[in-house]
Amino acid sequence: MKNIQDYWAKKAKKAGLRSRAAYKLEEINKKHNLFYGSKIIFELGSAPGGWSQIIAKLKDKCSVCYSFDCLNMADVKGIKFYKYNFFDDEFKEFSKDFFSKTDLILSDMSVNLSGISIKDAEENKQLNFFCLELSKKLLSSRGKLLIKSFNNENLKDLKKEFLNNFQNVFIEKPQASKTSSSEVYLLGLNPK
Numbered sequence: 420m421k422n423i424q425d426y427w428a429k430k431a432k433k434a435g436l437r438s439r440a441a442y443k444l445e446e447i448n449k450k451h452n453l454f455y456g457s458k459i460i461f462e463l464g465s466a467p468g469g470w471s472q473i474i475a476k477l478k479d480k481c482s483v484c485y486s487f488d489c490l491n492m493a494d495v496k497g498i499k500f501y502k503y504n505f506f507d508d509e510f511k512e513f514s515k516d517f518f519s520k521t522d523l524i525l526s527d528m529s530v531n532l533s534g535i536s537i538k539d540a541e542e543n544k545q546l547n548f549f550c551l552e553l554s555k556k557l558l559s560s561r562g563k564l565l566i567k568s569f570n571n572e573n574l575k576d577l578k579k580e581f582l583n584n585f586q587n588v589f590i591e592k593p594q595a596s597k598t599s600s601s602e603v604y605l606l607g608l609n610p611k
């Protein structure tokens with residue numbers, strides 16, 4: 420199993436990608452064509468920038484991607500980065516201009532794992548529901564929401580909420596995601 424992880428890490432390094440995670444987005448995109456028609460893109464939790472590098476490569480030239488993280492991130496050409504915490508007023512103010520205008524929201528966010536599984540699961544659940552609530556305000560009528568989640572007792576509730584809010588819902592486990600990790604990605608298409 421370690422060899423598989425080494426494979427993705429080495430591949431990313433060789434390709435000049437900042438994270439192995441970049442391949443997860445690339446794979447999900449191959450299946451769902453996320454960037455088609457996506458003129459305004461929000462990327463939540465972007466540092467160190469592996470997904471941003473893929474977004475810059477795959478998005479239409481005329482599309483704009485706003486990427487956010489509470490940590491610093493080195494520039495990625497073609498991406499507008501803002502150092503915001505999503506729970507701060509600065510982000511809330513910024514996002515108001517994009518209500519009902521955003522075509523694609525991508526979140527690879529997770530909390531720093533403490534090792535206390537109940538605490539980690541609860542905090543990640545809060546992040547997941549934050550993304551879902553934000554999507555209700557931001558997404559355009561044909562918008563798409565992709566978020567990282569975890570296959571634990573919260574996933575059922577989250578999937579139910581996705582089904583309440585989107586016409587089409589998918590759960591993806593890309594090959595570059597560690598098989599030992601419970602990480603999965605939820606995709607909602609076409610808000611109801």
Ligand SMILES: C[S@@+](CC[C@H](N)C(=O)[O-])C[C@H]1O[C@@H](n2cnc3c(N)ncnc32)[C@H](O)[C@@H]1O
Nearest residue numbers: 438440464466467468469470488489504505527
């Ligand atoms: C797994 S990393 C993202 C990796 C990225 N997709 C890549 O390919 O390089 C998750 C990011 O979410 C960010 N994050 C978590 N909670 C946040 C919050 N409340 N506000 C802003 N960023 C947050 C973390 O700082 C971290 O950089």
